[in-house]
Each structure stands twice: as C-alpha cells, then as structure tokens.
Amino acid sequence: MNIQTNMNSMTFASTNEQRLHEILTLQKFAYQRYPTPTAKERIDRLARLKRVLVKYQDEMAEAINQDYGNRSISETKIGELLTCLEHIKYYSKNITNWMKPSKRHIGMIHQPAKGWVEYQPLGVIGIIAPWNYPLLLSVGPLICALAAGNHAMIKISSASAHFGRVLENVIAEAFPQELVTVINGGGKISDDFSHLAFDKMIFTGSTNVGKTVMAAAAENLVPVILELGGKSPVLVHESSDMQDVAQRIAVGKLWNAGQTCVAPDYMFLPKGRTQEFLEHYDFFVHEMYPSLLNNQDYTSIVNDKQYRRLQGYLDNAREQGAKIIEFNPLNEDVSLNRKIAPTVLTGITPDMDIMQNEIFGPLLPIIEYNQIDDVIDFINSRPRPLALYYFDFDQARADYIAQRTHSGHFGINTVLTHVAQDDLPFGGIGASGMGKYHGPEGFFSLSHERSMMSNPKLYSLKFILPPFDKPIHRFISKTLLR
Numbered sequence: 247m248n249i250q251t252n253m254n255s256m257t258f259a260s261t262n263e264q265r266l267h268e269i270l271t272l273q274k275f276a277y278q279r280y281p282t283p284t285a286k287e288r289i290d291r292l293a294r295l296k297r298v299l300v301k302y303q304d305e306m307a308e309a310i311n312q313d314y315g316n317r318s319i320s321e322t323k324i325g326e327l328l329t330c331l332e333h334i335k336y337y338s339k340n341i342t343n344w345m346k347p348s349k350r351h352i353g354m355i356h357q358p359a360k361g362w363v364e365y366q367p368l369g370v371i372g373i374i375a376p377w378n379y380p381l382l383l384s385v386g387p388l389i390c391a392l393a394a395g396n397h398a399m400i401k402i403s404s405a406s407a408h409f410g411r412v413l414e415n416v417i418a419e420a421f422p423q424e425l426v427t428v429i430n431g432g433g434k435i436s437d438d439f440s441h442l443a444f445d446k447m448i449f450t451g452s453t454n455v456g457k458t459v460m461a462a463a464a465e466n467l468v469p470v471i472l473e474l475g476g477k478s479p480v481l482v483h484e485s486s487d488m489q490d491v492a493q494r495i496a497v498g499k500l501w502n503a504g505q506t507c508v509a510p511d512y513m514f515l516p517k518g519r520t521q522e523f524l525e526h527y528d529f530f531v532h533e534m535y536p537s538l539l540n541n542q543d544y545t546s547i548v549n550d551k552q553y554r555r556l557q558g559y560l561d562n563a564r565e566q567g568a569k570i571i572e573f574n575p576l577n578e579d580v581s582l583n584r585k586i587a588p589t590v591l592t593g594i595t596p597d598m599d600i601m602q603n604e605i606f607g608p609l610l611p612i613i614e615y616n617q618i619d620d621v622i623d624f625i626n627s628r629p630r631p632l633a634l635y636y637f638d639f640d641q642a643r644a645d646y647i648a649q650r651t652h653s654g655h656f657g658i659n660t661v662l663t664h665v666a667q668d669d670l671p672f673g674g675i676g677a678s679g680m681g682k683y684h685g686p687e688g689f690f691s692l693s694h695e696r697s698m699m700s701n702p703k704l705y706s707l708k709f710i711l712p713p714f715d716k717p718i719h720r721f722i723s724k725t726l727l728r
Contacts, residue, residue: 263438266399269427270442273370273397276424281367283395285342291392291421296334298420299385302412303327306381309408313377315546315584321502326382329666333386336668337393337689344689352699355710355722359701365693367395369445372468374436374459376451377405377548378505378606383473384413387448388426390688397425401439404432405549437462444468446692450507451475452604453677471681471691474674475507475604478631480661481621481647482523483638484516491637492526495610496534498635498661500588503545504608505552508633510661511604512611514621520592520612524571531573531588538587539578546584547607553584556607559600560589563611569593596624622650629677630654635661654678 283291299306307322350361371391375384384400391398400417402410410430417428429439440447440462449459450473463470482491499510515523535544547553564570574580574587591611594601600611615621625634634653636644644658654674655664664670665684673682683691709718 263434266429266435266438266442269399269423269429270370270444272424273399273427277367277369277397281369281395283367285345288341288393288395289338291425292334292338292389294420295385295389295392296331298416299327299330302416305412306409306416309412310380310406312408313380313406314548316542317502317545318543320543321545322381325501325666326379329382330385330389332666332668333389333684337389340686341393341689344686347698350697355706355726357706358704359699359706361697361699364696364698365394365690366696368692368694369396371396371398371692372439372442372444372447373398373400374440374447374449374451375400375402375406377403378502378507380406380409381413383450384428387450387683390683390692392426394689394692396445396692399427399429399439399442399444401429401436404430404436441465442468446471448681448683449473456679471673471683472679473507473672474632474677474679475606476629476631476674476678477511477601477604478508478633478635478653479625480510480513480635480637481618481625482513482515482519483618483636483640483643484519485640486637488519488522489526492523493530494637494659494661496527496530496588498663499610500531500534500544500608501662503547503586505545505548505606506662507604507606508655508662508665509606510610510635511631512601512613514613514615517614517616520614523612524590527588527590528573532575535575535588537576537578538574538580538585539576539583544585547586550584552606553586556586556605556609559598559603559605559607559609560591562599563591563594566595566598567593568595568598568611618647622647625651630675632674632678633657633661633664652676 303323307319310322311317311319345365348363350363352359352361373384373387380402384402388398388400402413407430410428414428414430417426429435440459443466446469447463448471449456453474453476456472456474460470460472480495495510535541538544547556560570569592571590572587580587586608588608591600591609594611594613600609630652632653633655634651635657636647637659638644639659648656652675657664665672669685671682671687672684673679681691
C-alpha cells in the first residue's frame, strides 16, 4: 500500500467544517438509498475489514510505535489487532441470529393482533477514538457499527497522527467513502466533528472531554455512548497469595505502561502486607522488563504533555510525604526515551493529586486497610469507576463486595482482560461513562429496536368502543381493572 495520503480521501489540510458536513450528507444519502443491508452483506463488510487489518498489520503497528516514540509492537498486535480480529469472528458468527425479529406479547383486548420487534440500523455512527489504543478503540466500535448495518465516520486523535494517516488509507482500500471514512486532524476539526448530526456517537476518552462532546451532541439530540475511564481500584483480601497478586497486577498495570483506561489505578492491601507485595512486584518487573531504556517491550509515555503530568503527580506526592519506590533493574535514565519506570507509592493521602485524577501511567499508589467495609465506604464515596478488581478465591466474599459497590466491570482475580472478551459488554457507569458496546450489546446499542404491530381483518377493539355501558365494559371493570 502507498502510505502517502490518497488524494480522494480526507487530509488535515483539506478537512474543514463544510467538508465534514459534505461527508456526513454523502453517508446519509447512501444509507437512505439502501438502509437495511442483509446479514450476508454485513458479514462481507466485516470480512473486507479483516483482510485489510491483517494485510497492513505491520504498517499500523509501526505507525503507533512512531506516535508513542516507543510502543511495543507485540502489545499492539496482541492487545489491539488480535482483539479486533476476534471481535470480527464473533460478530460474523452471531449477526444472522441477532437480526431475527423478536416476537412480543399482545394484550388480551387487542387480540388477535401480532407484535414483534425488528432491529434496524441507526444510520451514520460517529466514532471518536483516543490515542492510547488507537486501533482497538477506532476499529472496535466500527465492527459493532458495521455488524448493525450502519455507516461510520471515525475521528482519530491528533496525538495518533502517524497511525491516523495509515488507517485512512487502510479503510479507503476496504470501503467507499460513503460507507466508512477516517478523519484526521485536531483542534477545530475535533470540535466540528463532535457537533455533527450523527445518528449516534461513540466517544472514548477523558471525563472532561466527554462532557464537552456530550454537550455538543445535545445540540442535535444525538445519543451518545461515552467510555470515560476513571480511577479503577484494586482490593486484595487478606487470604490472597501475594506472589500471585503481584504478577497479575504487574501485567495489568505495566501493559502499555499503564496508559489503559481499565488499568489498576490504585490498590488496597491488608495492613502489614505491603512489603511482601513489593518484593514480588520487584521480581516480576525484573522478569518482564530486565531493562527499560532501550527495551522495545516497555512502552514510552505518549508525549511530553502526558509525561509532565505524571511527573507532576510524583512531585506533588513527594512534597506531601509519600514514599516513592521505583523499580528500575539497571538504574537507567529512562527519561531519555520519555519512559517512566514502574513505580509504587506508599504513605499517600486521598487529597494528593495522584488520588484525585486518573493516573494513566505506570504509577501504583498503595493504601493499607484494617476493615474491608472501610474500603467499600471509600470506593462508594468516590465517582463510580470503569472497573473494580477484587482478589479472593472465596466466591461468597466476592459477591459481598460486588453487591455493595458499583462499577462498569467487576473483575475477580483478574485485571484488564475483560476488554478482550467478545461476549461481555464494555462500558462505564456514572462518571466512568454511559452505554455499552462489545457483545450482543454492541449490536443492539447501534440498532433501532423498532416495535411492530399488525392487526388482521377482525378489528377487535370495535367491541369496546363507546358508549361505555356494554357487557364487555362491565367485564373489564370487574376482572381486568383489579
């Protein structure tokens, strides 16, 4: 593929408010001409998407690597590409069944009418993708949109400029512009995109930007799915094997250097168990990343702005008395490659910046607790998280925690990996988002559940028309209105 931008596709220089409206109009007209593609056609569209994803996987992974400065190629292919391919397989298998009308009950006095629900495509879906998983969080929603029979416009983050240009060409090879289009650029382009009159919009990103997007969408009464993140806590029961916990947390916290919306954000350990955890955490950091500076498996912080933000959290915590433990096997100056070594913070307080904001980096605050109900109260006093992780092999105790808390996802002895599960819905609650996709929820969230009702030649309602003094009315009064 020629990575140079196709002259017929969108570029930063030519994209403007009018051009965005032209593409949206083009897609809406195309949808109106053929509003209900068959299951076979939808499966074919997903197959076309799969072909180009596989064909250009190296170019896309390298582009993301360039955007980060260093992003593990293996993490991109396993965490993003493979997940997309599995989603395509899953949706292709289930589309035909999901599209079938759903028979519904009709009340007695309306018999012998029939009722059912049909699942229509919504039309044109707007997808706003973030920089941290630019492939998964652009193509993932696209898979749901295509499976539901929709057209789509995808806005790529300006922080993913290299990837955006590659994806633009990849998508253009698979689909005509009136079916799927990729938009690149930042600033006013992003703002203009969020003001477009889509039939539904999916936004993944920060809570603050999510509020702005939702306000823009409200101007056109565009419904939104918001995937916002937040601070996802980990609670470890005193019965847990700390070596096992440390390994699972290390994987989840250090994947993509913690730049994951569902990464473990902060952690509750039983009182007196922190040192044990640190010893095991240190072992697994050394095992996975024996060096950091030039290790291509250990991802850089995406840009200077995010790097300074994380360093600011460390400075603020240090000034307020926190103990900062850095795990740097070779004591390298990792800042040369805009990396931050895996770091644990103890002695923290709730008012520190690192406990007030989503971390989005390889920093792990630890809080010790005496009573597990105190932890539940702490979690419930804060905005509802995108994920809550509990470590304990006793199901009754896990149920106790789950029933007394709210979160987009509840993970037991596992972190992060629920996002890759085809049959589980993904989404937040409260400050961590609204709406779901993945799984059947992805299909139904991007479909219109249209109620249908049909009356035969016999019009039964004529028997209960006024005047309301007939025997049927007395029957209704004595038997049904009770």
